[in-house]
Amino acid sequence: MKLAFVISPQSLLTGIALPVEMFYAASRHRVRRRSNTPLSIQLVGETLQPQRAVGGLNVQADHTFAQADKADLVFVPPMWGTPWPVISQSQPMQSWLVEQYQQGARLAATGTGVGHLAQAGLLDSRVATTHWYYLDRFRQRYPQVNFEGHHFVTHEDGLYCAGSINAQTDLVLFLIEQTFGEEALALVERQFMHELKRTFSTPYYEPGGAVHHDEGVSLVQSWVRQHLTDDITLANLAGLVDQSARNFSRRFQAATGESPMAYVLRLRLDSARELLRDTNLTVAEVGEACGFRTAAYFGRVFRERLSMTPGEYRKMVRSKLFAAG
Structure with missing residues (x-):
């Protein structure tokens, strides 16, 4: 780079x-x-x-x-x-x-x-x-x-x-x-500005309001954002555009650069970080609110992706918020 x-x-x-x-x-x-x-x-x-x-x-x-x-x-x-x-x-x-x-x-x-x-x-x-x-x-x-x-x-x-x-x-x-x-x-967020965390999946405006021009994929993305707590499967998503799971996966990957289920997981983690920062829900309640099947699964995925547990994340971001105040 x-x-x-x-x-x-x-x-x-x-x-x-x-x-x-x-x-x-x-x-x-x-x-x-x-x-x-x-x-x-x-x-x-x-x-x-x-x-x-x-x-x-x-x-x-x-x-x-x-x-x-x-x-x-x-x-x-x-x-x-x-x-x-x-x-x-x-x-x-x-x-x-x-x-x-x-x-x-x-x-x-x-x-x-x-x-x-x-x-x-x-x-x-x-x-x-x-x-x-x-x-x-x-x-x-x-x-x-x-x-x-x-x-x-x-x-x-x-x-x-x-x-x-x-x-x-x-x-x-x-x-x-x-x-x-x-x-x-x-x-980088931990070192510089955890207290300013926002959702960065689409932080900007561009013509068409999306980073691609596949209307079917945009429809699926919109549906996912509104149904994060549901039990979302690849078959569910493919059915929204009447395609097989295999063909839909290729289509979604070509439009967004990531697989459909990776997209779902990323949005769930973004939502979880916001709830951990801004609410007093328990870690288990946050996981449930973001569509994770069990608290153990939520904790494992969170740690794998962010190198800390949900509880450690909440403690750190809130300590920075109060210190900044």
């Missing part, structure tokens, strides 16, 4: 440092598990001279745009203050972003950093968002972009936009889960 962070004047260092640390934590976990998903990180700028960031701090690129390797994922941080001068004077950066995107990189911009993607023409006729304070001005300046004002994160065609640092954090967690898996996600 090759990450790149662009450096420009007025950059908010939080938009760089926090994703770097979160991805690094996830990658180190996978190294301990002997995964074959190594991580490399580069800071890329027009010059190798230090750039003045917020508060007078300096940040220095380790590669120029001409020297940088092809990245898998490029982050464009937000800027402090009026962004228009920096956006209008950053044509080399914007050209490099276009080049990276054309070579297959995904791009993730936050807040006013979205202006670089818009200025480069990458967001033309695509959905996007930005910080609420600048949203109307971005709409006026870039009328060809479909700015979405009701969602904090958007995605279309490998272009992610986050409205704020908090929204970027949600997006980073989602990307970590997609790259390194649920266990690494749980580790």
Whole structure:
């Protein structure tokens, strides 16, 4: 996994440092598990001279745009203050972003950093968002972009936009889960922001409201979300679209990248984490409310996926909540 962070004047260092640390934590976990998903990180700028960031701090690129390797994922941080001068004077950066995107990189911009993607023409006729304070001005300046004002994160065609640092954090967690898996996600949450846990299966808005275009699979997913407490079987799900279990499994996997029952289990675990955090239900009651057949099965699956018991999870998240208060 090759990450790149662009450096420009007025950059908010939080938009760089926090994703770097979160991805690094996830990658180190996978190294301990002997995964074959190594991580490399580069800071890329027009010059190798230090750039003045917020508060007078300096940040220095380790590669120029001409020297940088092809990245898998490029982050464009937000800027402090009026962004228009920096956006209008950053044509080399914007050209490099276009080049990276054309070579297959995904791009993730936050807040006013979205202006670089818009200025480069990458967001033309695509959905996007930005910080609420600048949203109307971005709409006026870039009328060809479909700015979405009701969602904090958007995605279309490998272009992610986050409205704020908090929204970027949600997006980073989602990307970590997609790259390194649920266990690494749980580790990062424990270290950084357990008290901010949300459901990351679809943390963003994108055209059609889903990550695929198979209406039958979307119907099944909607049904699952409404029937988590039921005894769900593969045959049940296949019957919703009048297919054999084997053919439906292939169809679901092609649309979502995971098997139908893995999807069911993931949603049940997401729901269980929320109930453990937000309610006083017993662990057994939480398991039952999320569709696990027995408390023992719930505890075993939870520990296998998250490397801790449900009780340990509840104790940790609540201790952080009270400590944060």
